[in-house]
Amino acid sequence: xxxxxxxxxxxxxSVIDDLKLIAERLKGKxxxxxxxxxxxxxVAEILNRMLPLLRELGVDARWDLIKGGVDFFEVTKKFxxxxxxxxxxxxxxxxxxxxxxxxxxxxxxxxYGDIVFIHDPQPIALVNKKAENKWIWRCHIDVSDPHQRxxxxxxxxxxxxxxxxxxxxxxxxxxPIRQFLIAxxxxxxxxxxxxxxxxxxxxxxxxxxxxxDKPIITQISRFDRLKDPLGVIEVxxxxxxxxxxxxxxxxxxxxxxxxxxxxxxxxxEMAKDDPDIHILLLSQNDIEINAxxxxxxxxxxxxxxxxxxxTVAEALWKAKPVVASRxxxxxxxxxxxxxxxxxxxxxxxxxxxxxxxxxxxxxKKLGENGxxxxxxxxxxxxxxxxxxxxxxSLYYKEDVVRL
Ligand code: UDP
Numbered sequence: 001x002x003x004x005x006x007x008x009x010x011x012x013x014s015v016i017d018d019l020k021l022i023a024e025r026l027k028g029k030x031x032x033x034x035x036x037x038x039x040x041x042x043v044a045e046i047l048n049r050m051l052p053l054l055r056e057l058g059v060d061a062r063w064d065l066i067k068g069g070v071d072f073f074e075v076t077k078k079f080x081x082x083x084x085x086x087x088x089x090x091x092x093x094x095x096x097x098x099x100x101x102x103x104x105x106x107x108x109x110x111x112y113g114d115i116v117f118i119h120d121p122q123p124i125a126l127v128n129k130k131a132e133n134k135w136i137w138r139c140h141i142d143v144s145d146p147h148q149r150x151x152x153x154x155x156x157x158x159x160x161x162x163x164x165x166x167x168x169x170x171x172x173x174x175x176p177i178r179q180f181l182i183a184x185x186x187x188x189x190x191x192x193x194x195x196x197x198x199x200x201x202x203x204x205x206x207x208x209x210x211x212x213d214k215p216i217i218t219q220i221s222r223f224d225r226l227k228d229p230l231g232v233i234e235v236x237x238x239x240x241x242x243x244x245x246x247x248x249x250x251x252x253x254x255x256x257x258x259x260x261x262x263x264x265x266x267x268x269e270m271a272k273d274d275p276d277i278h279i280l281l282l283s284q285n286d287i288e289i290n291a292x293x294x295x296x297x298x299x300x301x302x303x304x305x306x307x308x309x310x311t312v313a314e315a316l317w318k319a320k321p322v323v324a325s326r327x328x329x330x331x332x333x334x335x336x337x338x339x340x341x342x343x344x345x346x347x348x349x350x351x352x353x354x355x356x357x358x359x360x361x362x363x364k365k366l367g368e369n370g371x372x373x374x375x376x377x378x379x380x381x382x383x384x385x386x387x388x389x390x391x392x393s394l395y396y397k398e399d400v401v402r403l
Contacts, residue, residue: 007188011382019388031054031117032113034116035119049190073258075098083121084142085145086226095153111130116135120138134163136165137163139165163390167182183308185380187379190286208278216296217239218298219311221249221301222260229249232302236277242354245276245297252281290314293314305327305328309324316373316374333378339369341355
């Protein structure tokens with residue numbers, strides 16, 4: 001596991017010294033994170049990397065999970081979809097299921113933290129246990145245009161928190177509590193992002209029978225409709241008419257995402273006649289994801305909606321040219337034509353991919369700019385600093401502290 005000092009060569013010693021200084025002020029406070037899954041998806045990804053570093057900095061950071069059955073996660077998946085603006089039928093029964101499971105979790109989960117840090121809607125109702133401690137609701141979803149009924153339902157809980165955190169300015173909402181804008185981050189020293197020897201990259205491609213004979217276009221994502229895997233295949237088919245290439249669509253599932261199996265089947269069906277399309281069902285294997293990103297010529301992230309899109313940051317950090325949808329937190333990471341290319345349609349994405357395949361020097365420059373943009377804005381050390389300052393701010397009155 002990386003130590004905090006290991007980040008100094010990447011971000012500069014002063015950043016590390018600063019972190020130590022501010023973390024000192026949180027001594028004695030327990031920060032308890034609570035979400036609904038320890039593997040799969042961006043939240044678990046970040047917490048797994050962040051908590052050991054917070055502890056090393058002297059912050060007593062812990063992580064607990066809520067429990068729920070398939071029915072509960074089906075409902076929270078629907079919440080997720082409609083908050084992202086997708087149409088989905090919600091019934092009164094769905095809200096009852098959410099409240100029933102929440103009641104059980106309210107009884108069973110011990111909220112012992114001085115600061116209780118709740119991630120996303122699944123555990124949101126735990127705030128009904130709020131006592132003297134401080135509570136933060138961290139929303140990782142793009143709620144710029146949320147479903148009104150679900151948002152109103154959640155608001156009954158949100159108003160009980162001390163603060164709310166959103167990933168991008170466009171997600172902020174009118175709230176009677178303080179809100180903070182904190183973008184997520186990636187860990188440059190994790191297995192997913194560290195530099196890999198070429199033999200390891202080659203080994204992973206051999207394992208999955210992917211020849212490195214043509215340019216490789218890759219999207220790494222859970223098999224989720226909002227990641228638009230079928231759209232990715234359409235983009236590839238349009239490109240393929242002009243530029244010979246391969247497509248890798250790789251992803252596993254998150255344990256709180258019941259829809260994945262069906263989406264994967266649809267993707268396999270659409271890809272079955274083309275040996276240059278590689279559909280990979282990955283178990284949680286960060287080195288493999290890293291290797292697939294590193295081996296790619298272009299990374300695609302054709303999401304219909306996106307919270308932040310960690311996969312974009314991961315690809316840019318590897319200095320890859322990225323073509324990604326202009327949604328959610330992606331435009332924070334990609335300045336169009338500077339650190340990647342943004343698109344808004346299948347045709348637009350196909351055009352951008354062709355352009356990059358035909359102009360390798362331009363593609364290289366976009367990738368290099370992207371890496372520096374991530375270094376300056378979206379690495380774990382910046383995120384740690386923002387969170388520590390957020391925790392400290394909870395103990396100050398609003399008019400005293402300006403972050
Ligand atoms: N990821 C993974 N295995 C997979 C698919 C994705 O470990 O099969 C990782 C991916 O590399 C990224 C995170 O999960 O670190 C996904 O975060 P993102 O913000 O892109 O999307 P989310 O899944 O949270 O919607």
